[in-house]
Amino acid sequence: MTFSELGLDDSILEALSYMGFEKATPIQEQAIPNILEGKDLLACAQTGTGKTAAFILPVLNQLANKDHKKIKALVVCPTRELAMQIEQQIQGFSYFLNVGSIAVYGGGDGKDFVQQRKAIERGTEVIVATPGKLISHLNMGYVDFSEIDYFILDEADRMLDMGFFDDIQTISSHIKNKHQTLLFSATMPPKIRKLSKAILNNPFEISIAISKPAEGVLQAAYLTYDSQKSALIRQLIKEKPTYESIIVFTSTKKKVGDIVRALKGQGYQVQAISSDLQQKEREDALRKFRSKETRVVVATDVLSRGIDIKGINLVINYDVPNDAEDYIHRIGRTARADSTGVALTLINQDDMPKFKKIEDLIESEVMKVPLPKELGEGPEWNPNYRGSRSGGRSNYKGKNSRRIGKKGSGKHSNSKNKSKRK
Numbered sequence: 001m002t003f004s005e006l007g008l009d010d011s012i013l014e015a016l017s018y019m020g021f022e023k024a025t026p027i028q029e030q031a032i033p034n035i036l037e038g039k040d041l042l043a044c045a046q047t048g049t050g051k052t053a054a055f056i057l058p059v060l061n062q063l064a065n066k067d068h069k070k071i072k073a074l075v076v077c078p079t080r081e082l083a084m085q086i087e088q089q090i091q092g093f094s095y096f097l098n099v100g101s102i103a104v105y106g107g108g109d110g111k112d113f114v115q116q117r118k119a120i121e122r123g124t125e126v127i128v129a130t131p132g133k134l135i136s137h138l139n140m141g142y143v144d145f146s147e148i149d150y151f152i153l154d155e156a157d158r159m160l161d162m163g164f165f166d167d168i169q170t171i172s173s174h175i176k177n178k179h180q181t182l183l184f185s186a187t188m189p190p191k192i193r194k195l196s197k198a199i200l201n202n203p204f205e206i207s208i209a210i211s212k213p214a215e216g217v218l219q220a221a222y223l224t225y226d227s228q229k230s231a232l233i234r235q236l237i238k239e240k241p242t243y244e245s246i247i248v249f250t251s252t253k254k255k256v257g258d259i260v261r262a263l264k265g266q267g268y269q270v271q272a273i274s275s276d277l278q279q280k281e282r283e284d285a286l287r288k289f290r291s292k293e294t295r296v297v298v299a300t301d302v303l304s305r306g307i308d309i310k311g312i313n314l315v316i317n318y319d320v321p322n323d324a325e326d327y328i329h330r331i332g333r334t335a336r337a338d339s340t341g342v343a344l345t346l347i348n349q350d351d352m353p354k355f356k357k358i359e360d361l362i363e364s365e366v367m368k369v370p371l372p373k374e375l376g377e378g379p380e381w382n383p384n385y386r387g388s389r390s391g392g393r394s395n396y397k398g399k400n401s402r403r404i405g406k407k408g409s410g411k412h413s414n415s416k417n418k419s420k421r422k
């Protein structure tokens, strides 16, 4: 279905055509007419489905050709990166419209807060905000939500995981006039059902096949001891000189630092992105990665959800994510739209049961590739592995077992080093 068949305003159609959007994606086909009809929406859809345009286009359509100068739509999302990205998309879609937007998030200096305050007081039509910073502004008393027509929650499951349930209720309680609420979530656990009961009114429901990695991602996995991982990622990156953009994901901030150190000095730019960085540093790092100045980024799951960077060739999971859905998000960073990409996961023994759960979720077995010879043998695949302390290493029979065994029980040993997940 084309966007003009969806009845969107000419100015929006023109912007879409400039952006190279030809056909609506399934979620856009389903969501846009229902939002235009005034319904609340509960949508189960992951990033990469085109969900941002699905909620923003009908909102912009209603705002087109009118002069409001009031806050008409509020988008709340979990991270500042996502807030910035959504706001940038809004700027693109509204290029030929007289609609203003601003991203409201924390982490900047005091000047940012003052600028955000000014924009809020001026009455910018669309606000994209993270919950905490929005509440800081709400508490100051100058936010006028009296004309809000659309309240949109994006990545709602992530926000609840981050402990924002009460904040969302607080924000919702500030919107007193009649409005439409649109809730987007990658998963539908009971807590999302609970939230949707509290804030949605007889919603139209859409579920876009989740839990399936994008087609076009070639997935493979290496069974490794922790002590082999640094050498393995060095080799994987070295072997692929034509890959311009590579992301290495890991679950903790500490490991981000370890991996960056392991990769430094290889003759290409490596950059860490985790919540340890100042906001400005994170923005700089993302900008350089987008512009291909930085070839390799090492990140925690800060980047795995929602961030849209074009042309990533390779995603390496240095460890298996704790949450099976995060695997799909992580590998979804590659092969966006119609392109192809490679996703490689390093699995130690402790992570094998977790990886099996991922395979169950995606309903397919990921190919286990042998380690390069010079790294020695890795562990055997044992999805029922019960932990190193129960003697599970005994199935390791590689000729370098003593050497690797010693290193493996040292500082990189995963089982001893499970610091809190970012």
Ligand code: AMP
Residues within 6 Å of the ligand: 020, 021, 022, 023, 024, 025, 028, 046, 047, 048, 049, 050, 051, 052, 053, 306, 308, 336, 337
């Ligand atoms: P999202 O799921 O909103 O994060 O979108 C994923 C990517 O798909 C973004 O780069 C969008 O710009 C792009 N996109 C969304 N809708 C379309 C469409 N109808 N045609 C082409 N690209 C699209």
